[in-house]
Ligand code: SF4
């Protein structure tokens with residue numbers, strides 16, 4: 001993007017928050033990405049393929065209006081970045097689609113109710129521990145009181161129409177919430193070899209509280225002192241997906257301050273167990289590149305940011321594990337495989353667990369249809385994609401389906417309930433390690 005001295009900061013940001021010509025020009029329209037695209041595979045429509053979407057972005061960039069049709073095709077993209085891995089020309093499709101959504105957000109008006117809901121969810125709920133706790137507590141009451149079971153058993157959810165299908169995707173609220181651990185430091189087991197910061201997420205504090213605890217335990221077992229920075233917030237990944245970049249930037253600054261201003265010194269690594277969050281956390285440098293104060297800090301933050309599987313595979317792994325006797329398959333989380341190019345690390349960790357038999361599934365790096373809140377917004381298409389995914393999962397006859405992202409876990413759990421063989425479970429890679437460590441000799 002060309003920046004002239006006379007441009008104000010707002011003008012620079014507005015220019016940056018749209019697809020850049022230099023990125024669009026990389027596409028040579030070869031179509032080699034089409035087969036890697038779940039929406040194209042499902043719908044067979046060129047405008048719902050990566051090449052078709054890039055073509056539409058080029059038109060808008062050249063002055064064509066942002067129409068409802070353009071918005072629909074961009075909205076229907078999972079932002080899974082499968083096309084990025086397939087593209088021989090190096091098109092950074094994830095960057096393009098996020099910029100296109102920001103452009104849509106900045107230049108079109110949504111209906112009042114949609115705007116109000118989006119404002120509440122993205123600007124009030126997700127960044128607020130108090131509101132998330134209140135929402136989580138209500139969800140827990142709905143589930144623990146038996147109301148959810150009753151609704152499902154009596155088929156009342158089906159009377160809710162499309163809302164009923166979404167209800168099936170509701171995550172379980174896990175008490176106690178992980179929020180109570182934020183601000184604490186957990187010592188390394190044995191000799192301290194690393195000092196790491198752990199980013200606990202937003203909704204994960206409620207629905208993946210046990211996963212977060214398992215992550216901390218596994219890091220401790222591997223000689224890490226684990227600090228959960230007290231001032232951390234939601235990472236802004238869902239905001240980036242939705243094109244709400246001003247709020248994503250605000251959250252990025254909060255997280256950078258929370259981690260880099262730690263009084264006890266520098267961290268060896270900043271860890272997340274959520275591939276979707278990790279992609280955004282690793283791209284804070286791009287998000288803040290026009291912020292003179294934060295750009296260098298964002299670069300430093302990025303240099304230390306690691307997915308938990310990537311980090312564990314890079315250090316000397318504690319091998320004091322008991323056997324986990326099961327057949328496991330691995331679903332690549334899109335934002336880990338395509339976004340962060342981390343494919344080997346989770347497989348290496350699973351191979352290190354004694355007793356575990358690994359069975360690769362066909363098309364493991366095709367999206368499961370979760371994609372942040374895509375499954376809630378485009379439930380039918382998401383379920384069609386999931387049904388195909390479960391067909392491939394079932395071919396492996398695995399009893400554990402491992403993955404590395406909480407959103408994928410929820411989606412795969414819904415898939416197991418609907419199309420599973422029966423008895424299999426979904427687990428994060430670190431949960432399997434945790435299980436092996438807890439049964440280990442020195443547990
Ligand atoms: S995005 Fe890449 S693979 Fe797809 S049409 Fe363009 S150049 Fe070809």
Ligand code: SF4
Pocket residue numbers: 036037038039040048049050053076077078079080081082083084093
């Ligand atoms: S990000 Fe995924 S859904 Fe979107 S165009 Fe690329 S492959 Fe298709």
